[in-house]
């Protein structure tokens with residue numbers, strides 16, 4: 001895995017240091033301060049910031065514009081792109097748009113089905129799937145070619161990532177699926193939020209058995225619970241989320257006013273334990289509308305200060 | 310087969326309320342099997358309409374007929390001699406039949422009596438489900454005989470997505486995850502290794518995206 005792009009995230013990963021990324025959801029409106037304020041809170045504690053792309057299919061300010069705001073603050077954005085809303089023309093066009101602002105990281109996703117969002121009656125596109133989106137970006141970057149075969153002037157130079165959910169079913173193909181994403185071109189992976197550490201460690205072991213941890217940088221995903229209610233909601237309502245009973249019990253076991261702190265503690269304990277897990281190359285902290293807690297999580301996990309590259 | 314559902318009677322009434330002589334035309338093929346537009350449903354709809362108009366104190370004549378098919382000239386021609394007696398036709402065929410009727414009888418208003426839903430199977434009486442979206446380039450040979458285009462909510466060619474849970478799709482606990490089905494069957498066929506082959510970007514030009522499609526077979530053409 002030698003450095004191929006100007007991405008700061010890539011440099012840190014290649015240096016062998018544990019990387020820390022986080023994410024910001026753009027607002028449901030056009031106020032840029034909604035993004036820059038969140039970014040201000042976390043910027044010194046993370047190496048790169050993902051901008052989600054109409055997550056849970058709720059219409060928001062676009063990921064690319066939000067990434068440009070971060071770029072203008074001198075920060076390192078990770079452009080998330082879902083294939084739900086774009087055909088291959090729009091995909092390639094948006095990639096070039098991002099490249100024109102020197103956005104150096106991209107995360108390729110399928111996207112939640114639109115029925116979860118504010119436009120359940122809308123069409124979806126799914127011209128490509130997330131695997132084919134990875135291939136598309138890699139082709140544009142490495143071969144300097146459009147899907148149609150024509151040359152690109154000034155091809156994009158971005159580090160290409162994918163999501164992995166070690167907890168989704170069927171479990172037997174979770175590692176083959178990771179292998180497939182690597183074969184399609186993924187250079188880093190951000191995982192689904194980890195609460196079931198045993199299952200995650202089993203997945204990592206299976207990945208190591210195939211040497212996959214040496215072919216891709218795996219960032220373990222974490223999300224602090226704000227309350228026992230949130231833990232229950234994530235357990236029961238969010239597709240593909242695995243929250244073990246004892247974690248819910250632990251959150252419910254403390255008085256309401258202490259639950260946020262308990263959530264942060266669980267998150268820090270998870271990061272601390274997974275730093276020992278071979279093949280984990282960093283952490284992706286998704287503090288949903290709770291960005292102000294990212295500094296505390298990073299500091300208490302021993303990941304501060306961030307390396308300068 | 311093509312699976313359809315009966316339209317609500319109110320919607321049909323709203324379309325035909327200004328006509329005085331109506332012909333309700335059923336189809337003996339798919340819509341008979343899915344119990345939406347066969348002889349039986351023609352009878353039920355015609356009776357309901359008669360009742361409605363009678364209660365309204367309106368004189369509307371309603372005749373019934375069920376053709377072998379409405380997607381072939383041969384059978385549609387059976388109406389040629391009598392079509393002019395009617396102000397309008399309610400066709401209970403799928404959308405294909407309705408259109409062919411309209412093309413054949415250019416001066417006669419034709420209204421759809423069913424909502425055409427999909428190409429699918431009868432899982433059991435009263436339960437029909439989708440199996441094919443006519444993409445024009447069948448990939449079932451690579452997907453263990455299960456179609457991810459029609460059965461995965463995101464038409465993923467390299468699924469499953471992260472939302473697959475306990476065999477069900479992220480959009481509904483009542484819907485099987487197509488990729489779980491594919492993987493189960495690959496396993497059964499001892500071909501799970503095939504899973505790791507990346508399905509290439511699909512050419513959708515043979516599908517709806519490419520515009521209306523036509524199949525021409527010179528060898529069978531007369």
Ligand code: SF4
Pocket residue numbers: 440441442443444445446447448449456457458459
């Ligand atoms: S692959 Fe295409 S033709 Fe084959 S079953 Fe699916 S939609 Fe129909």
Ligand code: SF4
Pocket residue numbers: 460461462463464465468469470471472473474477478479480485486487488489
């Ligand atoms: S859960 Fe399965 S069927 Fe549903 S969208 Fe995901 S892969 Fe497709």
